[in-house]
Amino acid sequence: MSQSLVEIKDVTFSRGDRIIYQNMSFSVPTGKITAIMGPSGIGKTTMLRLIGGQLKPDSGDILFAGESIPKMSRSELYQARERMSMLFQSGALFTDMSVFDNIAFPLREHTKLSEEIIRIIVLMKLEAVGLRGARDLMPSELSGGMARRAALARAIALDPELIMYDEPFAGQDPISMGVLVKLIKSLNQTLNITSLVVTHDVTEVMSIADHVVILADKGVIGEGSPEQVAQSESPLVQQFLQGLSDGPVPFHFDAAPYNQDLLMGSERG
């Protein structure tokens, strides 16, 4: 039935008094790479946690493969999570295990495979990210880019249907960034995994994304293929894509007029 693996329907979410999303809707097409972009601080990571079921929306619905995530019981949610995986900003490798054991971890937890088969699967996944030689290292011995690739190998260990990347390019040098872009693309094509990339690195993600969603102002301000979005007439979208310092998102944080503020200071002094 579904052209989209994940559907966000009319979701409103607030933290304390602050509304983060208001009546937001978009969808993540199956088997494609979807990029969610937006200025920092608008809750892109929160979006991933909503899809992962770690947070519940105030209203609206989130469908994963046609099933409602917020309405799931705990055990149903755990079953659904075995079909999705998430690559964290820091990689989130378990620091007390070697790279090999990290990647074997989901297999040992969720399958009853023999150690022999687990070994083969782990080596296959490590080969896919080019880290077969680093299997006996501890996470603390890896560089940032390698840690993220190792975490990616762990994320695909159980052959999930959906991978969510949380800022995969943040803080990477151009080479590792290139490697990651290539990996996301190739994993998406070879394994036919639906990918959801949350990022604000516009150029990198525009080159591989099939579908782009731009978030701002508590909702979606632009959605479509990279070309469609680039043609968008919304000044907000254009400011974001071109990286202008001033525009609809103001350079200045909300404040009283400048000279008035200065004078008030001297009066008090």
Added chain:
Amino acid sequence: MNSKKIEILVGFFVSLGIAAIVMLALKVANAGMSGNGDTYSLYAKFDNIGSLKVRSPIKVGGVVVGRVEAINLDPTDYVPVVHMKIATEYSNFTETTSVNILTSGILGEQYLGINPGVLAHKDMNGEDELSEMFGLEEVKVLKDGDFITDTKSALVLEELIGQFLFNQSND
């Protein structure tokens, strides 16, 4: 692998802990002997128990045969009643037995000293040997819950000194 070393070290740690418990139980508290043997109760009334405490030892000739279980005041005549728990292997005390409150050393702990008096030795027929030999009237064996009537109270230093001074002034 590394986990084998960890298992050995944890095994070492747990055995050390168990060894410590065993040492505390046997060497420090001597739980093996006291505590789990069968006991029976005897009671004794004293005019003054001094500083005798619950769990003070009861000794015969210096050997511990039991402990003080409780000390209460008799509600009718306001005399202290000491409840003694004595090991069942020493169950031959008779009504000639006397009990004193003694002190180990000048400032030591107070304890109960039992002077066994005439003991009841049962021969094979279960008859009282003593009464046969000496033709005495039968000596009653103290049973669980009986009172030892022949008691001597604790020495209280103030009373001693008081008596001493009183005697001196009489001379």
Added chain:
Amino acid sequence: MVNTIQTIGRNTLDTLAGIGRALLMLLGAIFSVPNVRKGTPLLIKQLYMVGFLSLIIILVSGLFIGMVLALQGYTVLVDYGAEDSLGPLVALSLLRELGPVVTALLFAGRAGSALTAEIGLMKATEQLTSLEMMAVDPLKRVIAPRFWAGMISMPLLAMIFSAIAILGAHIVGVDWLGVDSGSFWSIMQAQVSFEKDILNGAIKAVVFAFVVTWIALYKGYDCVPTSEGISKATTETVVQSSLAVLGLDFVLTAIMFGA
């Protein structure tokens, strides 16, 4: 004035909410169905981290505290010619008080702070969230083995502490100061009761183990996942569990030995 009352109210609510979260965490960890095949290696690893690694500090402090007790006790007792009572003096103070309490304080400093820092770090590096996203319950996987390891280790450590301290007292009292070895042990045996002294001391150790481990795990699990938050949580673990141990010790002593 209104502000003060508001502050009191907010602090009360925060405290209650914290206790609630700590309880939920504990219930989730304790009443999770244990998996023997996966759980045993985790427990052994934590017994090593929590128990074995605390052994050195316990052995050394136990030995020295026993030796100091013997030295101080002897100088007082010898004036009354009662140096034979050194054995029970040392044994009773260790078994009833110093063993459980000092072990709990050292345990909070050595193992408790390490637990808080480790779990806080796992939270800050998104390892706990990552576990959850991998459909593995972090309460079962991370909290439960550490909790049980603490509950097993600390009473064992307290017993080891008391035993080694009594040996230390023996070294000083008997070998150095010349108390008679026979009377050192026999008077100790006459005075120390297994049920009243050793068992009550062990109960104290179990209660302290529960409190210290619980506080340490909760502080790590609930910390603000930044480096500042972790260091604050670690400090709070040591301070709060030490205070809780000392406060509870008074209550337990009053119940056990008071009447």
